[in-house]
Every structure is written in C-alpha cells, then in structure tokens.
Amino acid sequence: MRETQPENAPLTLAIDAMGGDHGPEAVLDGAAAAAAAGLKARFLFFGDRAVLGPLLAARPKLAGSEVRHAPxxxxxxxxxxxxxRRGRDSSMWAAVEAVAKGDAAVVVSGGNTGALMAVSIFQLRMIDGVDRPAISALWPTPNGRSIVLDVGANVEADANQLVQFAIMGEAFFRALTGKEKPTVGLLNVGAEELKGHDLIRNAARILREADPDMAFAGFIEGNDISKGTVDVVVTDGFTGNVALKTAEGAARLVASWIKKALTNSIITRIGALLLRVQLIKLRERMDPSSANGGVFLGLNGIVVKSHGGADANGVKSAIELAASLARHPFRDEVAQTVAAVAKRAVNVRVTNQNSDEAKAAAV
Amino acid sequence: MRETQPENAPLTLAIDAMGGDHGPEAVLDGAAAAAAAGLKARFLFFGDRAVLGPLLAARPKLAGSEVRHAPxxxxxxxxxxxxxRRGRDSSMWAAVEAVAKGDAAVVVSGGNTGALMAVSIFQLRMIDGVDRPAISALWPTPNGRSIVLDVGANVEADANQLVQFAIMGEAFFRALTGKEKPTVGLLNVGAEELKGHDLIRNAARILREADPDMAFAGFIEGNDISKGTVDVVVTDGFTGNVALKTAEGAARLVASWIKKALTNSIITRIGALLLRVQLIKLRERMDPSSANGGVFLGLNGIVVKSHGGADANGVKSAIELAASLARHPFRDEVAQTVAAVAKRAVNVRVTNQNSDEAKAAAV
Structure with missing residues (x-):
C-alpha cells in the first residue's frame, strides 16, 4: 500500500530562501543543519543570487546545492x-515551479501562507476528485505526534470536504510514520452521536459507510488532541486554526509560569540548576520549532510551509519533514481512495444542511 | 452603571447537591469551605433528605443552611x-425553581449541562431581546482572567447572536471584576479585516456602529486568549468549546512533561524539593478547579454550572463565583443594551450570508 523510495535515492528539495522573518541566513543554516544531521539531499535555493551566492559558498555542508536566481x-x-498577477519573478513562485516542472520533489517556504497556497494551487493543481486543499499541522502528544487538519486553508468545509480531509490526512500520516492503519477522528463538541453540526454527522456517516478500510474512531473532543486519542484529527480550517493557536497560547502561558517558579529566589535557582538537563528537554519538547512544518495536502506536489518566525532549527525540522514526505509519496493513494469513497458514497444518503438548519443546541 | 448589593446583605444560594461525579459530600464540603473562607450566605441544598440531612448536620460551618427534599x-x-418531561422531582429542577420563585439569588449545579440549560431556559426564560443563552467560562491569563463565551450552549451563532454574546459577556465581566470598560474581542482566524467568516465580519460591524459605548477591540486569534489580549472573548459555542477543551488538553500535556522532568532521578527530586513552594503555586495556577464555574448568560436568573468532575475545592470556586454575581446583578443592563443596539442596528446593513457564500479562503 505504501509506495516508498529508497533512503539513498537522489532527492532534490526546492527552498524558497527569501521567505521567513529571520531572512535567508536562517534558511540556509537550517538546510546545513539538516545535512549535518544526515539528510542526503541536494537543495535548490531560490532568491537573489547576490545575497544567496556568498551564503551558500560559506556553508561547506551544502556542497552540491545551487542557487537559482529569482529577484x-x-x-x-x-x-x-x-x-x-505580479509575483511571477518571486522566489516563492520559482520554488513552487521547480516542483511543478519535476526539477524538485518538494518545496519548503516560510513565506506568506495565503500567497503560497494560491501559487501552489495555480501551479500544481488539485489532485483529481479533491475539492479543496487543506493545511496539516503536527501536534505533540504523549506517544509522539498526531496531525490536525485543516488548520487554515478554508474557513468552512462541507461534509464531503471533511471526508476528503480525512482521506488525505490518513495517507499523509501513513507516509510520515509508516503506521499501516492510522486512527482518524472528527473534532466535535461531544463524543455522543447526537452532538455537533449536522455536517459533521454526515461526514461521520460517509466515512463509516464508504471507507470501510479506514480506522475511523468517530468523534473526539478538544482535549483528545493533546492526549493523542487518534493519529489524525479532522476539522474545518476555522476550528483547526483556532485550536492550534489556542493550544500554543495555553502552552506559552504555562511556560511563563514555570519560568517564574524557577527564577523566584536563590533557592529556586539552585533547584532549577539541579533540574537543568531535564528542563532543557522540557524546553525542547515545548519548542514549537520541533513541530514546524504545515503540509499542504490535496495538491499534485508536496508543499511544506515553514513558520514565518522559525529559526534555523525550525527550518531544519520543516526540511526533514519535507524530505521524509518526498520519499513516501501518497498522491496516487489519495486520488484512488477519494474516487472509491465518492463511488460508494453515491449510495449513502448525504444531505448537507445549511447553517440555519443546523442550529440544534449542542448541549 | 453597576448595580451592587452590600457585601453583608443576606444572600441565599440554591445548590443542586446531587449533581457532580464526587457526590453530595464534595458539594457540601465545597460550601463549607466557602463559608470558612468568609462567604456570608445561607445555602438551600436540594436532594434526598435522608442523604443530605446527616451531611449537613456534620458540618457546623453550614449552620443556618437547610435541606430541601427532592428525591x-x-x-x-x-x-x-x-x-x-419527567425530571420535575429532581434536585436540579427544584434548585432552579428556587431562583425562579425568588427563594434564592443564584443556583449552582454540577449536573448534566444540557439538562441544566433546558431546565433553566424553561423555568427562568430568556432576557427580553436575547435570542439564545450562552455559557461563559473563566480563562486564566497573565493578568488574572478573561472570560470566553459561548463555550457550548449553541453549535452555531449568527451575527446578531454574537453581538448579544458580546453585550452579555461585557456586562458579566463588569459584574465580576468591577472594571468599567472591559475590552471585547471576536475570535477569528486572523486579525486582518478580510479574514474569517462573513458573519463574524457582520458582528464586528454591528458592534462598532451600534454599540459605541463598548471597548470593542475587533478580531483576535486563538493565541490571544491566554495572553489576555481582551477581557471578553466572543465566539460561537462550537469554536468556544473546542478552544476551551483543547487548551485544557495542552496544559495537561505540559503538566505531565513537568512531572516527568521533576521525578526523573534523585538529583531532580532534590531540585524539585527546593522548588516545592513555587511548584505548589504552579499547580494551583494550573488547577482547573480554581477557574471552575460556567455561567449561563441570557436568562432571568443566574445559573452557575460547576464542572461534573469538580472536587470540594472546585465546588467552592463555583459557589464563590455565584455569590459574587448575585451581589452584582446585570440582567437589566443586558436587556437595556440589547434593546439599544437592536434599535441602532436597524440602520446597519446586516446580511447573514449562509455557509455556501462564506467559503472564501481564510488564508
């Protein structure tokens, strides 16, 4: 089921070197760090040659990679x-074009999310049968990580689109981890069948009846995400975006409380010193850069969005994620599953209520 | 603007003593703890007299309170x-009825949220001009706390309902804290005007044009909630419920990581010992029971939902919250503001797009 490429196959990554708040230096440092950590890949860095040339020359770990001029x-x-309309000379455009042309297996950009999505849809096109793309985010859990999608490509999604997100997310998680049967849950306000929007209930029915191969776990609630109750959390882009940012905010608040506790007095500073190694591990776990990389799903090509504020370490994570996905393509699987589900779903009564009809109390 | 009652005015609280996972003992312990902490109030405990009578007699702090039989x-x-249909002999029904009849100023219940909402709407009725009730939750922030509503009374809300939630939330926060001009934000996926649903943009327009007295801060994102960017976070019940539970889950994951770090070895245990006082403070801060109490807004009477899993300490928090609200009624203010905004909003062009029209990309 899982198409893979050998770990030592030549891999070329297109990198939009001008995106991101920390500038091209952080981007090339991230690539060099990934290479130093053992990644066998050639990078195509897109951007201003005058800026990137010297940066590349100064990093021997990146020997074999090249700069492609895009001013x-x-x-x-x-x-x-x-x-x-006017961005065709940009590093972002050229980097995505490299994937569209087959020059690179995957593209990584830290630029403007909306623009990257528009440019990617325009150049790569949607997978047959997929209506809308989705952005998938990695989410830390006690057992490793789950993925959540959509975290912001669309503000709304109907039942069929949620079903497509589930299929794409499942294939993505399998490609990422090798797990044969990732579990999939629909984010809702309650685990009972009767709660939530009609459209989520419809999506659950379609998944249950039309995709019997999926390990579909039904509805989950917000607190299940960080528990790792399922591998793949499916929701619309509005809810997913709010959930992701709300969790980041809550974790940051707790981190500020921890910091306050550790630096309160001389005694606590000594205590913190004894905890030093463990606190560094804790900080790494809580570091958003270790989970950096929003993957655009549903396109004929892999696009990884690095966080705009990612430092070299964050860029490294995004590049490693991109390389891992490039070695395990899942586009054909998504197209086949979407088609099979659509065919079976003809026999499933699907009624997508509009919002006026869906106002039943959630309580 | 703020109607208050003197701190020493006689206050009677109706308590559904049979609700909650920890049973009536935890409920009466919570009430006794609130009394021990200085709360001047008389409690009416609703439930089985055979069970509650001995529990009340064993708690001298609750002298003056009484049991009302509801089997x-x-x-x-x-x-x-x-x-x-069939719950009119229940402790929940009788406790809410005490507020409807004027026997008590406020009711606290740890029972089934949906049932409590239905019973409360049936007996207390909505405030004139308010379409739907909302559940408001306290949310810890660096500066103290904010409130978020709706966290689960309705799965959807149209623009006018979001406006009503904003008005109710503002009045509630003022009653709770005494702050004259609480700031209000609408939860969205981006701070820019063009992002998010049409209905949220409509709600923002109505608030800006029809309620000039409100300190309306526009759109906020998920990470703003825990930052305390605004005092009152307004959203629909689906998004609010997911945000609240997702944040709880993320905080719990971080807490488990901290615990692991502290108990890793003998050295870290000694470090943890030196940090003991601060770690207890941290645990209290992270303890969800300290923010226990979902307030039902929009009804002609104050209903506080205690978390089903709340222990005595959590019940105490909910009771103290309820007492504080009972001393600062805000129902008339909500009715007047809702009416004034509705009048002014006649001149505001309001079009509630249905979900099909609102599918513009959020990115």
Missing part, C-alpha cells in the same frame, strides 16, 4: 491575488 | 427533553 520577494502583507 | 436525580446521560 522578487513576496511580502507578508501581499494579497494572494496580487502575487498571482 | 429525583438527573443522570449524566439523560436527554434534556426527558428531564423536562
């Missing part, structure tokens, strides 16, 4: 429509 | 409609 830069405040 | 118990799995 334009997509700014964080640029609208996607502007970039589609 | 029926609402189970966690009972449907709201069942309870409305």
């Amino acid at each position: 334009g830069v997509v700014a964080m405040e640029d609208k996607p429509s502007q970039v589609l | 029926g118990v609402v189970a966690m799995e009972d449907k709201p409609s069942q309870v409305l």
Whole structure:
C-alpha cells in the first residue's frame, strides 16, 4: 500500500530562501543543519543570487546545492491575488515551479501562507476528485505526534470536504510514520452521536459507510488532541486554526509560569540548576520549532510551509519533514481512495444542511 | 452603571447537591469551605433528605443552611427533553425553581449541562431581546482572567447572536471584576479585516456602529486568549468549546512533561524539593478547579454550572463565583443594551450570508 523510495535515492528539495522573518541566513543554516544531521539531499535555493551566492559558498555542508536566481520577494502583507498577477519573478513562485516542472520533489517556504497556497494551487493543481486543499499541522502528544487538519486553508468545509480531509490526512500520516492503519477522528463538541453540526454527522456517516478500510474512531473532543486519542484529527480550517493557536497560547502561558517558579529566589535557582538537563528537554519538547512544518495536502506536489518566525532549527525540522514526505509519496493513494469513497458514497444518503438548519443546541 | 448589593446583605444560594461525579459530600464540603473562607450566605441544598440531612448536620460551618427534599436525580446521560418531561422531582429542577420563585439569588449545579440549560431556559426564560443563552467560562491569563463565551450552549451563532454574546459577556465581566470598560474581542482566524467568516465580519460591524459605548477591540486569534489580549472573548459555542477543551488538553500535556522532568532521578527530586513552594503555586495556577464555574448568560436568573468532575475545592470556586454575581446583578443592563443596539442596528446593513457564500479562503 505504501509506495516508498529508497533512503539513498537522489532527492532534490526546492527552498524558497527569501521567505521567513529571520531572512535567508536562517534558511540556509537550517538546510546545513539538516545535512549535518544526515539528510542526503541536494537543495535548490531560490532568491537573489547576490545575497544567496556568498551564503551558500560559506556553508561547506551544502556542497552540491545551487542557487537559482529569482529577484522578487513576496511580502507578508501581499494579497494572494496580487502575487498571482505580479509575483511571477518571486522566489516563492520559482520554488513552487521547480516542483511543478519535476526539477524538485518538494518545496519548503516560510513565506506568506495565503500567497503560497494560491501559487501552489495555480501551479500544481488539485489532485483529481479533491475539492479543496487543506493545511496539516503536527501536534505533540504523549506517544509522539498526531496531525490536525485543516488548520487554515478554508474557513468552512462541507461534509464531503471533511471526508476528503480525512482521506488525505490518513495517507499523509501513513507516509510520515509508516503506521499501516492510522486512527482518524472528527473534532466535535461531544463524543455522543447526537452532538455537533449536522455536517459533521454526515461526514461521520460517509466515512463509516464508504471507507470501510479506514480506522475511523468517530468523534473526539478538544482535549483528545493533546492526549493523542487518534493519529489524525479532522476539522474545518476555522476550528483547526483556532485550536492550534489556542493550544500554543495555553502552552506559552504555562511556560511563563514555570519560568517564574524557577527564577523566584536563590533557592529556586539552585533547584532549577539541579533540574537543568531535564528542563532543557522540557524546553525542547515545548519548542514549537520541533513541530514546524504545515503540509499542504490535496495538491499534485508536496508543499511544506515553514513558520514565518522559525529559526534555523525550525527550518531544519520543516526540511526533514519535507524530505521524509518526498520519499513516501501518497498522491496516487489519495486520488484512488477519494474516487472509491465518492463511488460508494453515491449510495449513502448525504444531505448537507445549511447553517440555519443546523442550529440544534449542542448541549 | 453597576448595580451592587452590600457585601453583608443576606444572600441565599440554591445548590443542586446531587449533581457532580464526587457526590453530595464534595458539594457540601465545597460550601463549607466557602463559608470558612468568609462567604456570608445561607445555602438551600436540594436532594434526598435522608442523604443530605446527616451531611449537613456534620458540618457546623453550614449552620443556618437547610435541606430541601427532592428525591429525583438527573443522570449524566439523560436527554434534556426527558428531564423536562419527567425530571420535575429532581434536585436540579427544584434548585432552579428556587431562583425562579425568588427563594434564592443564584443556583449552582454540577449536573448534566444540557439538562441544566433546558431546565433553566424553561423555568427562568430568556432576557427580553436575547435570542439564545450562552455559557461563559473563566480563562486564566497573565493578568488574572478573561472570560470566553459561548463555550457550548449553541453549535452555531449568527451575527446578531454574537453581538448579544458580546453585550452579555461585557456586562458579566463588569459584574465580576468591577472594571468599567472591559475590552471585547471576536475570535477569528486572523486579525486582518478580510479574514474569517462573513458573519463574524457582520458582528464586528454591528458592534462598532451600534454599540459605541463598548471597548470593542475587533478580531483576535486563538493565541490571544491566554495572553489576555481582551477581557471578553466572543465566539460561537462550537469554536468556544473546542478552544476551551483543547487548551485544557495542552496544559495537561505540559503538566505531565513537568512531572516527568521533576521525578526523573534523585538529583531532580532534590531540585524539585527546593522548588516545592513555587511548584505548589504552579499547580494551583494550573488547577482547573480554581477557574471552575460556567455561567449561563441570557436568562432571568443566574445559573452557575460547576464542572461534573469538580472536587470540594472546585465546588467552592463555583459557589464563590455565584455569590459574587448575585451581589452584582446585570440582567437589566443586558436587556437595556440589547434593546439599544437592536434599535441602532436597524440602520446597519446586516446580511447573514449562509455557509455556501462564506467559503472564501481564510488564508
């Protein structure tokens, strides 16, 4: 079921070197760190040759990689429509184009999410049968990590789109981890069958009846995400984005409390010293950069969005994630499953209620 | 603007003593702890007299309080409609009835949320001009606490309902803290005007144009909640419920990591010993029971939902919250503001797009 490429197959990664708040230096440092950690890959760095040339030359770990000149830069405040019209000379455009042309297996960019999505849809096109792309995020759990999608590609999703997100997320998680049967849950306000929106209930019915191969666990609630109750958490982009950012905010608040506790007095500072090694591990666990990399799913090509604020370490994580996905392509599997489910779902009564009809109390 | 009652005015609280996973003993312990902490109030404990009588007699701190016999118990799995039809002999029903009749200023219950909401709407009725009730939750922040609503009374809310939630939340926060001008934000996926659902944009427009007295801060994102960016976070019940539970899950994961770090070895245990006082403070801060109490807003009477799993300490928090609200009624203020905004909003062009039209990409 899982198509893989040998670990030592030549791999080429397209890198938008001008995206991200820390500038091209952090991007190349991240690539060099990934290479130093054992990643066998050639990088194509897209951006201003005058800037990138010296940076590349100064990093022997990146020998074999090259700079491809693209002078334009997509700014964080640029609208996607502007970039589609006037951004064709940009590093982002050229990096995505390298995947579209087959020059690279995957593209990594820390630029403007909306623009990257628009440019990716325009150049790579959707997988047959998939209506809308989704952004998938890694989420730390006690057992490792889960994925959550959509975290912001669409503000709304109907039942069929949620079903497609589930299929894409399952294939992505399998590619990422090798787990044959990842478990999938639909994010809801209650685990009982009667709670939540009609459209989520419809999505659950379609998954249960039309995709018998999926290890579908039904509904989960917000607290299940960090518990790792399922491998793949499916939701619409509005809810997923709020959940992701809310969890980050809560974790950051707790971290600030910990810091306060550790630096309260001389005694606590000594205590903190004895805990030093464990506290470093804790900090690494809580470091958002270790889970950096939002993967755009549903396209004919792999696009990894690195966080705009990611440092070299964060870029390294995103690059390693991208390389791992490039070695385990899952596009054909998604297309086949989506088609099979759509065929079986013809016999499933599907009614996507509009919001007025779905106002039943959640309580 | 703020109607208050003197701190020493006689206050009577109706307590559903049979609700909650820890049983009536934890409920009466919580009330006794609140009394021991200085709360001047008389409690009416609703439930089985044979069970509650001895428990009350054994707690001298509760002298002056009384048991009112109500033999029926609402189970966690009972449907709201069942309870409305067959639950009139229950402790929950009788406790809410005490507020409806004016025997008590406020009711606290740890029972089934859906049933409590249905029973409360049935007996207390909505405030004039308010369409739907909302459940408001306390949320810890670096500066103290914010409130988030709705966290689960409704799975969806239209623009006008979000506006009503904002008005209710603002009045509630003022009653709770005494702050004259609480800041209010609408939860969205981006702070820019163009992001998110149409209905959230409509709600923002109505608030800006029709309630000039409100300190409305516009859109906020998930990570702003724990930062305390605004005092009152307004959202629909689906998103609010997911956000609340997701944050609880993330905080619990971090707490488990901290525990692991502290108990890793003899050295770390000694370190933890030196940090003991601060770690206890940290645990108290992270203890969900310290923020226990979901307040039902929009009804002609104050209903506080204690968490089903709350221990005596959690019940104490919910009772103290309830008493504080009983001393600062805000129902009339909500009715007046809702009416004034509805009047002004006639001139505001309001179009509630249905979900199909609102599918613009959020990115």
